[in-house]
Amino acid sequence: MQTLSLIEAAALTSPNPLSLVCSRTPAGITNLATVSWWTYLSLAPEIIGFAMMKTSYTGEMVRASREVVLTIPGTPLAKQVMQCGTSTGRTRDKARDFGIDLTDLPDCAIQIPVHSVLAIQASLREFVDVGDHYFYICPVQKVYANPAETPLFAWKGYAKIAAAQLA
Template sequence: MKEITLTGASKISSPNPVTIVCTQKPDGSTNLATVSWWTYLSYNPNMIAYAMAKTSYSGEMVRQNKKVILTIPSDKIADVVMGCGSFTGRNTDKITKFGVKMKELPNSDISVPEYSALAIVCRLKEYMETGDHYLYICNVEKVYADEQEKAVFAWDGYSQIKTVR
């Protein structure tokens, strides 16, 4: 084996998971941001975690109101995944910019993109500093799936968004 960088490792571990993290902005609308660094943590109780750069607007929102929904996008919105990972919600309304069709979930004031294969409704339990990111540890409140939708993954590190088949 030869020594490589951790960034280089993400190409070898491809396909990597991909979520669109949905948070609520102060005006009540939803911000969308692409996140690959997420994981299941516990089934009893149900918990997940994800890591976002300290500077991310999504992080600021979830630290304020503790609410977040992780969605798994389908191939029908693969282009949206790249867009939401390239602009910050601090100065861009990504839903308008990328023409993302949104839908409501029961009892949630955060909306989620149409054509999501999965939506994991969470409440922030705690967050911790991990280098240049914060790790957000969340309790899962509800999980919704649309089995007609085909989940996408990030290939070649994080540079291409497509399904596994």
Template sequence: MPRRALALSKVYGLLEPGPVVLLTTAHGGHRDIMALSWHTMMEFEPPLVGCVISNRNHSFGLLKTTRECVLNIPSVDLAEQVVGCGNTSGRRVDKFARFGLTARPASRVAAPLIAECFANLECRVVDTRLVPKYCFFVLEVVKAWKDAALPPQTIHHLGRGEFVVSGEHLKLKSKMK
């Protein structure tokens, strides 16, 4: 199979680790939603998630101040709202209102859940040592919620407005429980 060189700026589209999530934060009566695809699992128990949030994003300051958030996992039917949240700054816009999303109270953090998402992970920041250099936060999931239905199709960002929708589910023999 012939190969061609790939621009280094496109490498991340090959390695995106998981579905696009909607990260919610809240502070001082203000709440925000940002689309996030640069995240990775770091540990199973307790569940730790690492994520990169640019210090140019409004959510960066909210997360740094409050040290808590919710990772809301949308299905493909929310793709337009996900892209809208990703292309809009929350500094002056209520993204819940603009994109027709419903905020629900979380049980362990002040940031809201998004009711339309099939799963919600309430998180607290547990490590900020890599924030100054890489804007990399380590989050501990302290409460998790999931719709009882079968897993829906998720969206995965490839860059520059392109996405892949998760496909067929496979169940193969594994030693992991």
């Protein structure tokens, strides 16, 4: 066995999960951030979690509004997933600038990309300091699905975005 950093290890666990975390800015804009470090945490009650850099605008929005929608992007969004993961909502409207069509969910102030496989609407229960990231623990309110879309994953660590191949 050889020793590796965690970021190097991620290349060996590809394909890695991928989400677009949707949050609402004070101007009412839906901001989209690419997040691989998300996980299911509990089934009863239903809880998900995700880790985001302390400096992320998304984290700031979720800590303020205590609302979030975690979506799984479909294949038409492969290019935009990388764009949303390399720019910040502090300085731009990503959905508008990257041509991502958004749609509403019932009883939710945050919009989601049309090409989503899943949308998990959740609230923020607490966030935990885990080094350079905060880990957000979020009870689920509703889960919406569009099985006609094919989910994207992160490959070569986080360098390439593509669908998974069938085993």
